[in-house]
Amino acid sequence: MGDANDVRLPDYDLTGKMALVTGATSGLGRRFALVLARAGARVAITGRRTERLASLKSEIESMGGQAAAVALDVTDPASITACMAEAERVLGPIDILVNNAGMNVQALPADVTPEGFDTMFDTNVRGAFFMAQAAGCSMMARGAAGRIINIASIGAHTVLPGLTIYCMTKAAIGMMTRSLAKEWARHQINVNAMCPGFIETELNADWFASEGGQKQIRTWPRRRLGLEEDLDGTLLLLASDHGRFITGSLFTVDDGQSL
Numbered sequence: 001m002g003d004a005n006d007v008r009l010p011d012y013d014l015t016g017k018m019a020l021v022t023g024a025t026s027g028l029g030r031r032f033a034l035v036l037a038r039a040g041a042r043v044a045i046t047g048r049r050t051e052r053l054a055s056l057k058s059e060i061e062s063m064g065g066q067a068a069a070v071a072l073d074v075t076d077p078a079s080i081t082a083c084m085a086e087a088e089r090v091l092g093p094i095d096i097l098v099n100n101a102g103m104n105v106q107a108l109p110a111d112v113t114p115e116g117f118d119t120m121f122d123t124n125v126r127g128a129f130f131m132a133q134a135a136g137c138s139m140m141a142r143g144a145a146g147r148i149i150n151i152a153s154i155g156a157h158t159v160l161p162g163l164t165i166y167c168m169t170k171a172a173i174g175m176m177t178r179s180l181a182k183e184w185a186r187h188q189i190n191v192n193a194m195c196p197g198f199i200e201t202e203l204n205a206d207w208f209a210s211e212g213g214q215k216q217i218r219t220w221p222r223r224r225l226g227l228e229e230d231l232d233g234t235l236l237l238l239a240s241d242h243g244r245f246i247t248g249s250l251f252t253v254d255d256g257q258s259l
Helices: 027-038 050-062 077-091 114-141 164-187 205-209 211-217 228-239
Strands: 018-021 042-047 067-071 096-099 146-151 189-196 250-253
Touching (some): 027 096, 042 050, 042 077, 067 077, 077 114, 114 189, 164 250
Parallel strands (some): 042 067, 146 189, 189 250
């Protein structure tokens, strides 16, 4: 049993760790990369819009961080392999994966096309799985503990009207998280998921400024959107040693929107 001398407040220091963030060109992925870099991690920022990655790399370096910008298309297994190899060549072996890349095609169930269905699952599920596989295999090959943080959504457990396929993909991420956590527990790889509610980003700003968006906000208990920084604490907990006893968990971070 510990005593007062054993009590220490978390500082979430990630110095010496290498983190890879998918979908880092905008929104939450961009924020995750900045937060991890501020906490001391070397950060591989990845995505398809390489001009945005270059800008983010410069921003991280301007605050004293270290980053590598690596092109990545998560729907292409060859791109995943090449991305992981390049990130580890430049920054060293991966310790933390933030599996953030995802997309959405809003459509009523009767209007969903096979092409739209496949696009959603290829990006949100297939891509996320093979990114986790690449990171997990790297960690296991060198016998190193690691953290995999999958970005799901409240859609993993809550019906979001007009977003049936999106919710299906995020529910799949939830089960993937729990399954990988159990499979890789003995390798000291912690696998968890964040399930954010509606967070204000450049992708949804126009909708939530509209009459329909404002009406939606009024249905939530606190009648407000989340901010990107509202996810910082959960991210750092799961990425750091303070989250060593957490695996296979899905963290709902939504200000009560799904209640």
